[in-house]
Amino acid sequence: MLRTHTCGELTIKDAGKKVTLCGWLQRSRDLGGMTFTDIRDRYGITQLVFNMETNAALCVQARSLGREYVIRATGNVAERSNKNPKMKTGDVEVIVESLEVMNASALPPFTIEENTDGGDELRMKYRYLDIRRNPVKESLLLRARVAAETRNYLNAQEFCEIETPVLIKSTPEGARDFVVPSRMNQGEFYALPQSPQTFKQLLMVAGMDRYYQIVKCFRDEDLRADRQPEFTQIDCEMSFVEQEDILNTFEGLTKHLFNNVKGVDIGSLPRMSYADAMKHYGNDKPDIRFEMKLVEMNNVVKGKNFKVLDDSETVLAICAKGCAEYTRKQMDELTEWVKRPQIGMSGLIYARWNSDGSYKSSVDKFYASEDQQRWFEVCGGQQGDLILILAGEENKTRKAMSELRLEMGNRLGLRKAGEYKALWVLDFPLLEWNEENKRWFAMHHPFTSPKPEDIALLDSDPGSVRANAYDLVINGTEIGGGSIRIHNKALQQKMFAVLGFTPEDAQSQFGFLMNAFEFGAPPHGGIAFGFDRLCAMFGGSESIRDYIAFPKNNAGRDVMIDSPSKIAEEQLRELGIQINAQ
Ligand code: ASP
Numbered sequence: 079m080l081r082t083h084t085c086g087e088l089t090i091k092d093a094g095k096k097v098t099l100c101g102w103l104q105r106s107r108d109l110g111g112m113t114f115t116d117i118r119d120r121y122g123i124t125q126l127v128f129n130m131e132t133n134a135a136l137c138v139q140a141r142s143l144g145r146e147y148v149i150r151a152t153g154n155v156a157e158r159s160n161k162n163p164k165m166k167t168g169d170v171e172v173i174v175e176s177l178e179v180m181n182a183s184a185l186p187p188f189t190i191e192e193n194t195d196g197g198d199e200l201r202m203k204y205r206y207l208d209i210r211r212n213p214v215k216e217s218l219l220l221r222a223r224v225a226a227e228t229r230n231y232l233n234a235q236e237f238c239e240i241e242t243p244v245l246i247k248s249t250p251e252g253a254r255d256f257v258v259p260s261r262m263n264q265g266e267f268y269a270l271p272q273s274p275q276t277f278k279q280l281l282m283v284a285g286m287d288r289y290y291q292i293v294k295c296f297r298d299e300d301l302r303a304d305r306q307p308e309f310t311q312i313d314c315e316m317s318f319v320e321q322e323d324i325l326n327t328f329e330g331l332t333k334h335l336f337n338n339v340k341g342v343d344i345g346s347l348p349r350m351s352y353a354d355a356m357k358h359y360g361n362d363k364p365d366i367r368f369e370m371k372l373v374e375m376n377n378v379v380k381g382k383n384f385k386v387l388d389d390s391e392t393v394l395a396i397c398a399k400g401c402a403e404y405t406r407k408q409m410d411e412l413t414e415w416v417k418r419p420q421i422g423m424s425g426l427i428y429a430r431w432n433s434d435g436s437y438k439s440s441v442d443k444f445y446a447s448e449d450q451q452r453w454f455e456v457c458g459g460q461q462g463d464l465i466l467i468l469a470g471e472e473n474k475t476r477k478a479m480s481e482l483r484l485e486m487g488n489r490l491g492l493r494k495a496g497e498y499k500a501l502w503v504l505d506f507p508l509l510e511w512n513e514e515n516k517r518w519f520a521m522h523h524p525f526t527s528p529k530p531e532d533i534a535l536l537d538s539d540p541g542s543v544r545a546n547a548y549d550l551v552i553n554g555t556e557i558g559g560g561s562i563r564i565h566n567k568a569l570q571q572k573m574f575a576v577l578g579f580t581p582e583d584a585q586s587q588f589g590f591l592m593n594a595f596e597f598g599a600p601p602h603g604g605i606a607f608g609f610d611r612l613c614a615m616f617g618g619s620e621s622i623r624d625y626i627a628f629p630k631n632n633a634g635r636d637v638m639i640d641s642p643s644k645i646a647e648e649q650l651r652e653l654g655i656q657i658n659a660q
Contacts, residue, residue, distance in 0.1 A: 080150060080180075086122025088155055090169045097172060098152040099124055100180065102210065103143055104190070113140050114171075117151060120215060125158070125171040126151050139177055146183035146190065146207075152176045203637045205628055217624045221613045224339055225292055228312050231334040235327065237288040237314065242277035244270060244294070249587050251524055251577075254298040256307070264654030270296035273606060275523060276591050278315040279563055282602040283594045290314045292609060304622055306610065307634050314560075315604030321546050321562050324603050325349075325502055328558065331607075332500060332550065339616050344498050347550075351505040360394075360480025362506070365554025367499045368492035370396050370483050372476070373457045375467060384444035387427075390469035394479045397457040398486050401464035402430040409440075416468065416482060423478045427467040429453055435461065484554065493553070495618055500552040508532070508545040509576065517578040522547045524573055525591075526561035527603075533569070540576055550607070557612055560605025567595040 081100040088097065101119035111130040116123050128137040143149065153174040162168030187203075188196025190210045201208040208214050229239070248255045248269035255269035271277075273295045281289045291313045298307060312331075316324060329347050336342045348366070355362050358371040375393040387393055398404075404412075409428060416423040429439035429450045437450035445453075457465055466486070468479050487493045508528045509518040518540055520526060528536065532543040550558035564570045570592050574584035585592070610622035623629040630636050650657065 084121035085117050085119040085124045086166055088124055088167050088170050088172070090157060092155045093157050093170060095155045096152070097155055098150060099126075099172065100148070100150045102183075102190075103145060103147045103149055105145060106140065106143070108141060113137050115140055115143075117149060118210070122166050124167045125162075126153070126174050127156075127171045128174055128177075133175070136174060136177055140174070143179065144183060144185065146186050146210075147179055148181040148183070150178040150180055199631070199637060202629070202631055205638050209627065214624065217613070217617055217619075218627055220339070220617050221625050224335060224609070224613050224616060227335055227338045228290075228292065228331065230338075231331050232288075232290045232314070235288065235330075237290045238286055239291060240281060240286065240289050241291060242271070242274040242281075242293070246271050246277075251520065252297075256296045256298045259653040259655055261653050272297050273311060274313055275525060276588070278313060278604060279525060279591065279599075279602065280594055282315055282317045282565075283597065283599045285317075285600075287317045288315070289604075301630075301632055301634050303632065304620070306622060306626065306630055308630075309622070309626075310609040312558075312607040312609050312612075313604070314606065315602060317600040317602045319562075319601070319603055321504075321548065321603065324560065324562070324605060325548060328550065328560075328605050328607075329502075332552075332557075335612070335616070336498065340498075342498060344500055347500050347502055349502045349504055352503055352507065352544075353505065355503050356476065360476040360483065362503055363549065363551040363554055363556045364501070364503075365484060365487065365493060365499070366501055367494060367497055367553060368487050368490075370398065370486060370492070372396060372479050372483065375453065375456065378449070378452050378456050379445075379467075379469075382444050382449065384441060386425075387469050390471075390475070392472040392475045393467060393469040394475055395453065395457050395465050395467045396479065396483050396486065397454070397459040398464045398466060398490065399460075400462050401486075401490075402432055402462045404430075404464055412466070412482075415485065416478060421478050421481055422474065423468055423470065426482075427469070429465045429467070431459060431461050431463055433462060498552060498615075500550065500557075503549045503551055504547075505529075505544045506547045506549070507541065508543040508547075509540050511541060518576055520573075520577060521545065522559065522561050524577055524588075525563045525570070527564045527569075528573075536572060536576055546603070548605070550605070552615060555611060555615065556608070557615065558605050558607040560603065562601070562603035565595060565599040565601055567592050570595060 082098045085099055085101045099117055101117040104116040104118040104123060106113055106115040113128040115126040117126055128140040130137045151172060151174045153172045155170050156173050158169060158171050186207055187200055188194045190207055192212050194211060209218065245258060245268035248257055248267060252272050255272065257267040257269050260266045260268060274291060274293055278289050293311055293313050294308055295311050296308050299305065333344060336344045352362055355364050360372050373395045375395045379387045379393050413426040416426045427440050429437060431437055431454050437447045439445060439450050453465055459465055466482060468475050468482065507521050508526065510521045512519050522545060527546045529544045529546055535543045546562035548560060549556050564573060571584060610625055613625040614622045617625060628636065628638065
C-alpha cells in the first residue's frame with residue numbers, strides 16, 4: 079500500500095506514530111513560520127503541518143502546491159494544541175517529514191468543500207469533482223449501505239440474486255421504451271427493460287422460488303422534475319405466496335432497512351384501501367404524518383341558494399387546526415395558490431371559528447352562523463380552527479384538495495423531516511379507463527391478478543374489478559408497488575382481451591409468457607421498490623439525483639460525457655439506419 083492510514087482514522091491514540099497518508103490537497107493556510115495543509119480522501123481530512131524553522135525546503139514545497147494536488151505525506155502524529163472537535167481527526171496533526179506530489183491538478187472549476195460555489199450544470203459536468211465533496215460522497219456511501227442491507231435481508235430469507243437481460247423486446251404497454259438497433263438483424267430493435275417483470279415471472283415458472291435483483295430500469299418518458307430515464311429498482315418475486323405473505327416479507331425488509339440504515343423503528347405498517355386513501359386524502363399515496371382528512375360537504379352546503387356550491391358535483395373541506403387567525407393577506411395568498419394553473423381551481427371558500435366564539439366565512443351572505451357551526455361539527459373542527467372549501471368536478475376537486483392539504487401541512491410544519499410514516503395501500507382497481515384511447519389500461523400492469531371474487535365482473539363492469547395489488551407509501555411518496563400475478567393462461571388471455579388486444583397481438587407480444595404458463599406455473603407475486611427514491615428518503619432529500627453517481631439532467635442529458643450524441647455515418651450504415659437530414 080502507498081499509505082499506512084487513511085485521512086479519516088488517526089486519533090489521539092496514534093500520537094507518536096510515524097504514518098504515511100495519501101490524498102487530495104483540500105487547502106493550505108500559511109501562518110508565518112508554519113503551513114497547515116488539509117489532506118482529504120474518502121474517509122476524512124487530516125491536518126498536515128510544515129514548519130519553516132525545522133524544515134524550510136519542505137515548507138516552501140508545500141506552499142507551492144495547489145488545491146486538489148494528489149500528495150503523499152509521511153510524518154509523525156502529534157497532539158494538536160488547537161483541537162477541532164468537529165473533525166474526527168481533530169485532536170491530531172501530522173508533522174510532515176517528507177512530501178511527494180503524486181499528481182498535479184488544474185484549478186478546479188468550483189470549490190470542493192462542504193458548500194460549493196459551483197452551479198448545478200457545472201457540478202454535473204465535473205461530477206467526479208463534485209463526488210469528492212462530502213455531501214455527495216456521503217449520499218453514495220448511504221446508497222451502498224442501503225444496497226448491502228437489502229442484500230443482507232433478502233439473502234437471509236433465501237432470495238436468490240439473478241440477473242436478467244438488458245437487451246429485450248419492446249412491448250406496447252406501459253411507458254415508452256428505449257430501443258437499441260440490432261446490427262445483425264437489420265431493421266429490428268431490442269428494447270431496454272422498463273422492469274424485469276416478465277423475466278422474474280418466468281424465473282418463478284422455472285422454480286427459482288425467490289428472486290431479487292437490484293437492477294437498472296429504463297423508461298423513455300417526458301422528464302419531470304426528479305425523474306431519471308434510467309433508475310434502479312429492488313425487484314423481487316416469490317412463489318407459492320398470497321398477498322399477505324408478500325406484505326409481511328417486504329414490511330420486514332422495510333423495517334430492516336429503517337433499523338439498520340437509519341436506526342429508526344417504524345413500527346408495524348398500517349393498511350388502507352385505495353378507496354379510503356382517495357376518500358380521506360384525495361390520492362393513492364397519502365402522507366399520514368398528519369390528519370387533516372378531506373371531508374365531503376355536499377350534504378351540509380347545498381340548498382342554501384348559493385349557486386356555485388349547489389351546482390358543484392363535489393364540495394370538499396379540510397380543517398386547518400389553529401388557523402382561524404389567518405390574516406386577510408394569508409387568505410388571499412392561499413386563494414391565489416389554488417388558482418395557479420397546476421391546481422386550477424376557480425376559488426377558495428373559507429370559514430373561521432373565532433376566539434370570541436363567532437363564525438365568519440367568505441360566504442356569510444348565504445350561510446348563517448348555525449350553518450357554519452354545522453360545518454365545523456362535520457369537519458371535527460374546534461374554536462380557533464379554519465375550514466377551507468373547494469368545489470367543482472369530482473376528480474379535479476379531490477386532486478386539488480389533496481394538494482391543498484399537503485400545502486397546509488407544509489405551512490403548518492406537519493410534514494416533519496426525520497419523522498417516517500409508512501403504510502400499505504391495498505385493493506387498487508385492476509383497470510382504469512383512458513378517455514383518449516377509449517379503452518381500459520391496467521392500473522399496475524397487465525400481469526396483475528384480479529381479486530378472485532371480482533373476476534366475474536371483468537365482463538359486466540371492468541372498472542369495479544379490484545386487483546391483488548399493493549403499494550408501499552412512505553411520507554406521501556410511493557416507494558414500492560407490486561401484485562399477485564396471473565399464473566393461468568386463460569385468465570391472462572382474458573386480461574389482454576379486456577385491454578383491447580386481439581388474440582394474435584397478445585400471442586405475438588406476450589406468447590412467451592402465456593406459453594410458459596402451460597408448463598406448470600406456480601402461484602406467484604412480487605414487488606419492486608424504487609431504490610433511488612428510497613435512498614433519497616433515507617438521506618432526507620427530495621432529489622434522487624443526489625443519490626446517483628452520474629445522473630442525467632432535466633433534459634435527459636449527461637453533460638459530462640455529452641450524451642446522447644450523434645454517431646458516425648459508418649456506424650449508421652452498419653446498423654442499416656437512415657436518418658433523413660432536413
Ligand atoms: N414490475 C413492477 C414495476 O416496475 C413491479 C412489480 O409488479 O413487481 O412497477
